[in-house]
Amino acid sequence: MREIIKARNLTYKYPDGTKALKGIDITIRSGERVALLGLNGAGKSTLLMHLNGTLRGEGELEIDGLKMNKANLNKIRSIVGLVFQDPDDQLFLTTVFDDVAFGPINQGLDQNKVMERVKDALEAVDMLWAVNKSAHHLSFGEKKRVAIATVLSMKPKILALDEPTSNLDIKGCKSLESLLINLEQTIVIATHSLDFAWRVCDRSVILSSGEIIADGPTRKVLTDEKLLTSIDFEIPLSALLNKV
Numbered sequence: 001m002r003e004i005i006k007a008r009n010l011t012y013k014y015p016d017g018t019k020a021l022k023g024i025d026i027t028i029r030s031g032e033r034v035a036l037l038g039l040n041g042a043g044k045s046t047l048l049m050h051l052n053g054t055l056r057g058e059g060e061l062e063i064d065g066l067k068m069n070k071a072n073l074n075k076i077r078s079i080v081g082l083v084f085q086d087p088d089d090q091l092f093l094t095t096v097f098d099d100v101a102f103g104p105i106n107q108g109l110d111q112n113k114v115m116e117r118v119k120d121a122l123e124a125v126d127m128l129w130a131v132n133k134s135a136h137h138l139s140f141g142e143k144k145r146v147a148i149a150t151v152l153s154m155k156p157k158i159l160a161l162d163e164p165t166s167n168l169d170i171k172g173c174k175s176l177e178s179l180l181i182n183l184e185q186t187i188v189i190a191t192h193s194l195d196f197a198w199r200v201c202d203r204s205v206i207l208s209s210g211e212i213i214a215d216g217p218t219r220k221v222l223t224d225e226k227l228l229t230s231i232d233f234e235i236p237l238s239a240l241l242n243k244v
Contacts, residue, residue: 001029004064004158004186005051012046012057020046021057022210030157033180033187035197035218038207039231044190045085047207051160051188052080064157078107081151081185085163087143091135096127096146099135103154121153122146125179141172145179152183159185165193194236198222206231
């Protein structure tokens with residue numbers, strides 16, 4: 001698998017002086033599903049927001065061979081689809097169709113291609129039935145799916161999700177897990193849920209105070225009791241049940 005994300009000495013400081021990232025080095029290969037794990041303030045969402053240039057720090061960052069800079073920003077944003085934690089931040093038009101079509105229209109695609117993209121994206125998240133509905137009349141879990149569809153309609157190579165299980169019930173989480181496992185994109189997920197990471201991601205990266213303290217196969221990282229205890233985590237229930 002080829003390298004699709006590469007960061008070297010990536011550093012970011014918020015305007016108040018808080019150092020959110022402290023020399024991050026990470027390489028992610030095409031097709032991987034990677035969990036970014038850590039407590040609040042660990043830097044996982046900050047790192048995620050760098051992948052499409054929403055935040056810009058110091059150091060080196062390459063996305064699909066393109067250096068993160070002003071000249072490449074639009075191209076990189078077509079490669080990296082970012083799904084926000086709150087779907088209401090992503091859904092703002094009259095109907096689900098309008099929301100999902102917004103990206104392809106702004107990519108300059110013709111009407112037939114836009115229609116095809118909307119249909120494919122909504123089918124991928126099992127939400128085609130809602131195409132003419134207002135997103136604001138949907139359940140929170142359904143909104144999450146539509147938010148993902150707004151990104152999928154732009155055919156990104158990388159899907160970056162910020163706390164995708166936040167405020168979802170058990171049924172919604174299971175549905176989201178099934179969806180993500182079956183997508184072909186490289187997937188990077190910032191999440192608090194170790195169980196979700198265990199079931200969805202083949203690789204887990206743990207951040208603490210803006211630094212990577214562990215990076216490896218999920219089955220190894222999330223069964224390292226000493227490591228997890230050091231950051232006030234516990235071995236996820238899914239891992240314990242897997243041993244029974």
